[in-house]
Amino acid sequence: MLQILTYPDERLERISQPVEHFDDELRNFIVDLEATMRAGPGGVGIAAPQTGRLQRIVIVDVSSKPKIRHHGRLVLINPEIITWEGHVLGREGCMSVPDYTGNVVRAERITLEARDESGALLRHELEGYEARAVQHEIDHLDGLLFLDRLVSRRNDLFRRKHYQKTADA
Amino acid sequence: MTTAPHWFMLTVVGKDRPAIVARITAALYDGGCNLGEASMTRLGGNFTVMLMVQYAGNTAALENTSAPVCESLGLKLHVDKIEGQLHRHPEADVHIRVFGADRAGIVAQVTTVLADAGLDILDLQSDVAGTEDKPIYIMQIEGRALQGVAALESAVQILDGKGIEVQLEPIDLMLG
Numbered sequence: 053m054l055q056i057l058t059y060p061d062e063r064l065e066r067i068s069q070p071v072e073h074f075d076d077e078l079r080n081f082i083v084d085l086e087a088t089m090r091a092g093p094g095g096v097g098i099a100a101p102q103t104g105r106l107q108r109i110v111i112v113d114v115s116s117k118p119k120i121r122h123h124g125r126l127v128l129i130n131p132e133i134i135t136w137e138g139h140v141l142g143r144e145g146c147m148s149v150p151d152y153t154g155n156v157v158r159a160e161r162i163t164l165e166a167r168d169e170s171g172a173l174l175r176h177e178l179e180g181y182e183a184r185a186v187q188h189e190i191d192h193l194d195g196l197l198f199l200d201r202l203v204s205r206r207n208d209l210f211r212r213k214h215y216q217k218t219a220d221a
Numbered sequence: 222m223t224t225a226p227h228w229f230m231l232t233v234v235g236k237d238r239p240a241i242v243a244r245i246t247a248a249l250y251d252g253g254c255n256l257g258e259a260s261m262t263r264l265g266g267n268f269t270v271m272l273m274v275q276y277a278g279n280t281a282a283l284e285n286t287s288a289p290v291c292e293s294l295g296l297k298l299h300v301d302k303i304e305g306q307l308h309r310h311p312e313a314d315v316h317i318r319v320f321g322a323d324r325a326g327i328v329a330q331v332t333t334v335l336a337d338a339g340l341d342i343l344d345l346q347s348d349v350a351g352t353e354d355k356p357i358y359i360m361q362i363e364g365r366a367l368q369g370v371a372a373l374e375s376a377v378q379i380l381d382g383k384g385i386e387v388q389l390e391p392i393d394l395m396l397g
């Protein structure tokens with residue numbers, strides 16, 4: 053199990069470097085990184101720099117959340133967001149920022165290119181909660197925390213949801 | 222006199238004017254206080270401060286520390302010793318919006334039905350908007366659904382549409 057760095061550790065604000073060698077050392081690290089993510093209660097994503105390894109490695113798995121579209125366990129190495137579409141406000145927290153949550157605007161849908169742990173190129177179309185998790189984790193690779201993107205909690209959180217109702221008397 | 226630091230709740234209310242927050246917090250800092258969580262907002266032209274203060278003295282000593290600045294700003298001050306702790310935030314799992322023409326009893330009606338359905342309110346902010354002859358009441362609540370979100374959704378259905386709009390959405394916290 054790896055130790056999670058917490059703010060204000062300056063390593064959380066550094067830019068991580070691309071992975072160049074897709075070897076057993078990398079795969080062993082990913083096993084440890086995933087175990088660390090799953091040990092944190094409720095954690096659905098983790099980025100390597102949160103453990104002090106400044107390389108562009110992210111794991112996301114939102115399959116525990118009911119009723120959403122997702123791709124299961126995603127190991128994303130050198131991820132690049134190719135397209136962004138829409139935007140939506142949602143509530144985020146971070147294992148590197150204990151005991152605080154806040155509202156952040158993210159793209160609603162993204163297209164993503166990344167390598168898997170064997171170096172194969174993957175392309176994914178992600179939306180909603182899963183897209184949010186990936187954007188949060190990729191921010192870690194660029195030295196950004198959700199604190200950098202907070203908007204007021206007074207803002208209304210939600211997309212308009214129209215309720216059918218009868219006309220008022 | 223000095224004792225082990227303890228948490229107090231400072232309540233300050235008065236006519237809004239510039240630099241209230243800066244002047245109060247500077248006086249507390251100079252007086253040796255450590256500040257915790259706070260809620261400060263303008264309500265109807267008044268500025269209101271609820272502020273957790275950690276202080277190594279008794280209530281009277283903290284009042285003496287904070288009274289001069291409050292008096293100079295024309296603010297009312299109240300100090301209570303509290304059982305307080307930081308780093309204990311429960312997470313809200315529902316957000317509820319209420320809006321409609323303002324009328325007597327709207328808050329009591331809505332919050333009573335929601336409380337009966339298991340809502341534990343963590344944060345509530347409300348405003349009266351519109352105009353004097355056509356006031357609109359707008360409320361945003363965040364809380365925990367202690368009996369589950371479905372129970373609250375049923376409660377919202379009862380409230381919604383009878384001259385007020387009541388809308389509930391779950392908060393899906395993304396923790397990464």
Ligand SMILES: [Zn+2]
Nearest residue numbers: 146147148397
């Ligand atoms: Zn994070």
